Amino acid sequence: MFNFKPDRTQYPAADADGKLEIDLETGKYLKLWQGPNHPGITGNMSVELTVCGDEVVEGKTHVGYLHRGFEKLMERRTFIQVFPIVCRVCVPEPDFNEYCYAAAVEDLAGIEVPEYATWMRTLILEMGRFNSYMMFLGGIGGALGLGITGQWMTYVRDLMLDRFEELTGARIYHMFILPGGVRGHLPEGFEARMEEVLSTAERYLDDIDKVMFSNSVFKTRTKGVGVIDPKLFEPYGVTGPNARAGGVAKDLRKDSPYLVYDQLDFEVATATDSDIFARATVRRGDVQTSIDLIRQILRKMPKDGPAMARIPNVLHWKIPRGETYIKGECSRGEYGYYLVTDGTGYPRRINVRGPSYTHAMALLEHLIPGTNISDVAALMVSLHTYPPEIER
Amino acid sequence: MGLREVLTPFTVWKHVFDEPVTIKNPIGRPAADRYRGFHQNDMASCIGCGTCEAICQNAAIDMVPVDGIETRTGDSGLRPQIDYGRCCWCALCVDVCMTGSLTMSNEYTWVDTDPDAFRFVPGLEEPWKDDEEGYEREGKRVLSGIERIHMEEMPPETRISNFEEIVDGYSRAEAILEADRCVECGLCVATCPAHMSIPDYIAAVRDQDYDRGLEILYETNPFSEVCGRVCTHKCETSCAALHEGDPIAIRWLKRHIVDEVPFDRRLELIGKPAAPTGRKVAIIGAGPAGLTAAFDLARAGHGVVVFEALSHAGGMMRYGIPEYRLPYEALDRDIGVIEAMGVEIRTNCRVGRDVTMDALRRDYDSVILAIGLNMGRSTRVPGTEGPGVEKAVDLLRRITDGEEVPVPERLVVIGGGNVAMDIARSMARLQMQKYGRVGVTLTALEDIDHFLADREEIVESREEGVQIFDARGPQEVVRDESGAVTGLRTWRVKSIFDADGRFAPAYDEGDEQIHEGTMVIEAIGQMADTSLLEEALTEALEWNRGRIRIDGAFRTSEPWLFAAGDAVKGPDVINAVADGHRVARTVMDELAAREVMQ
Secondary structure, X not given: OOOOOOOHHHOOOEOOOOOEOOOHHHOOOEEEEEOOOOOOOOOOOEEEEEEEOOEEEEEEEEOOOOOOOHHHHHHOOOHHXXXXXXXXXXXXXXXXXXXXXHHHHHHHHOOOOOHHHHHHHHHHHHHHHHHHHHHHHHHHHHHOOOHHHHHHHHHXXXXXXXXXXXXXXXXXXXXXXXXXXXXOOOOOOHHHHHHHHHXXXXXXXXXXXXXXXXXXXXXXXXXXOOOOOHHHHHHHOXXXXXXXXXXOOOOHHHHOOOOOHHHOOOOOOOOOOOOHHHHHHHHHHHHHHHHHHHXXXXXXXXXXXXXXXXXXXXXXXOOOOEEEEEEEEEOOEEEEEEEEEOOOOOEEEEEEEOHHXXXXXXXXXXHOOOOEHHHHHHHXXXXXXXXXXXXX | OOOHHHHHHHHHHHHHHOOOOOOOOOOOOOOOOOOOOOEEEOOOOOXXXXXXXXXXXXXXXXEEEOOOOOOEOXXXXXXXXXXXXXXXXXXXXXHHOOOOOEEEEOOOOOOOOOHHHHEEOXXXXXXXXXXXXXXXXXXXXXXXXXXXXXXXXOOHHHHOOOOOOOEOOOOHHHHHHHHHOOOOOOHHHHHXXXXXXXXXXXHHHHOOOHHHHHHHHHHHOOOHHHHHHHOOOHHHHOOHHHHHOOOOOHHHHHHHHHHHOXXXXXXXXXXXXXXXXXXXXXXXXXXXXXXXXXXXHHHOOOEEEEEOXXXXXXXXXXXXXXXXXXXHHHHHHHHHXXXXXXXXXXXXXXXXXXXXXXXXXXXXXXXXEXXXXXXXXXXXXXXOOOOOXXXXXXXXXXXXXXXXXXXXXXXXXXXXXXXXXXXXHHXXXXXXXXXXXXXXXXXXXXXXXXXXXXXXXXXXXXXXXXXXXXXXXXXXXXXXXXXXXXXXXXXXXXXXXXXXXXXXXXXEEEXXXXXXXXXXEEOOOEEOOOHXXXXXXXXXXXXXXXXXXXXXXXXXXXXXXXEOOOOOOOOOHHHHHHHHHHHHHHHHHHHXXXXXXX
């Protein structure tokens, strides 16, 4: 009864290139800007919608509101000076940048990271993934008018930020994983406090299951909406939960294990329908995986050991000519750093491969036509994209 | 879709009675122990090295002068001022800090209506100084190397029977690693008497550009090969790295550069002197001060003749420093470069005997006196007059000249400086060659922690079997009925200086020892032999407590005569080199001024 089945015959036909010929003068169509300041946008970008009634005929994605030129800045910084910059590429999950950059530098400089540091890095990345999913679960509810999920998840995320603060010294930009290792050891009693956070999180996630995943309104508005045809995964570079929701069980933590993932037991969550609901359930499964992994890591990680490898004096650290690509599975898909060095004290080129670039621009444009205006926000959130990471 | 999915969401209404989870007022809540708040700086342990400024990727840190903090050895007198409009709280400055003085406070927020309040010198302004501590580095610094790269040396049992050089020198790989530890703060440059561009030549080692390194060395020191071996390396006492580890081996890195450049290449790099000016300068004494001045003057195109009384040039570098510390070939190469500049060195030519001061005054435009301190001082305790008591400098000179010197089976050295160590270790070697064992006792007024000798000299002397008795004051050279020396009687020293800081040793007479030995060698200091000046000039010159009085530019009270080196200042090679440069500068300025006057 809620199904939205527009009569597409009233809209202009597409030309050979698939481009619609829309004449705004007719008064039939309306331009509607969603963003850059809009609660339904996941950050500083906008979607230029062409609507006919409440149906979206065309959507164009616009980025550039946040361009900070990180990659260029990095070329003007020494290898250690890049370290405080990288986390800023992605606000909600900054640690992945720190890991990828550090691992790339270590790869080219031939530095072996101590075991304690690799466990600590895995812990940090899973804590970061957990937080990123908190933002997603809060956001997807919010995009569909379910305000309470946002409040709960922000609360739980705050508790995890407290753990980040005591471990790394900062809440958002942790700057803890640096080339050579990590900056410190677990504080006294950290495990117990972390367990408290995780069990609180599980209680709230149970409530999320009830209020969101078992909610007929949520289901109706998300099932069958924003379906990504699995055939598009390859050409559009769809990775991570977005692909797993379409039945492609790809996860770099399993497929090409990095850090200590090969020593951890976990299953990757998958779904089959490839719609907004499927993408949300995959993430709900993933967040539970992260919770389990954090517990496992704290149980299995060495109790002590050096946190840092011996590295050259960072003030004049030169790295031999070379190039490398370091990738990992962040909460949104494949995240990678491509680093080129030329034997000087500065990176020749750093390129950040973030999943938001592919998901939030071309893919979103492809998915928008034919949706209802009110579903665009949910569709965008369901792709779990962070504009800061597009514009680096 | 069933009724269940309509009703289930309502079960979360149970939360309606929960306490709100959001915190109304986060200000006042304590932050975590490691929280990175505003900076704190322990002003007393900060040395103003500026490493924090160097690493800051936002240029948020400026090193600024601060009232009440003076520039001194090993402290630039500057302190970091942080602009919180630029700071990103990464705390790399804390991690890289060479002394651990920089930390961060544990405070979340700070509200102020004055934007300038957010640019301040931590540790100075009151509001933040006493806040609870937040982030500090875990353990010692890891962003630059702590430990010095080990220098291979000949083991004591091998070196004690010969005069071969002890220190091996760094390999290229070792030198790069050692050079890597330098943070280029430049505190050493200020400390070095010759202000050598130390961070620059260390950078040349890192880059393996030895040509560049050598050129940098020669900008400030024509005796880099000598100083690379025997410099008193005051630079290493002000090195920022020593606060949490070993200072950079600056001296060994200097030596490494010179070792890596063949002599011919050295001559090529130094190049040719400037076109002749037609001016002539006479320099008396071919020690480090005289030859440095000669090098500078000759390079500028002036004609330079150096008059040296002994058979070889080098002064105390040759006749004072034993060969196991400074091989003669090394010294010869440094002197060779100076001679290649056109400097004429007339050895075996004693001024006052072979040529008079008046003649020099007549034949040259200027005369530089760089005669050094070559006469040993005596303790003048009873028994020092007569055979069996020697002066260290005399013995060292005779050893260098290849003369036969008396080598008794047991001997006593008086003195705690480097000369005392040199003679003790030289005699130990001769004893080893003659008797197969070492019998050297060394006594000094100072306690061992206040010896004037370099630390490694004390360590190596002991390794070689020299017995050191510290805080012992000589009272009498003990002789038997025939007048032959049998030992040295000493009392324990209670204090060396009186309340006014004057030299007035106080002894504990009850604590007496007789150190056995058939020879006593005095190594308590030297003085200049100014007899070459003759009476009229001695009368005409102004004096300052036995030394010729000079002004800040090394002019004596006679306009044609300049003086430099140990004879007027001292006390070591690098100071002599520094003096040599300055006196040469003054002479060149005077010559140029005279040119204008004519």
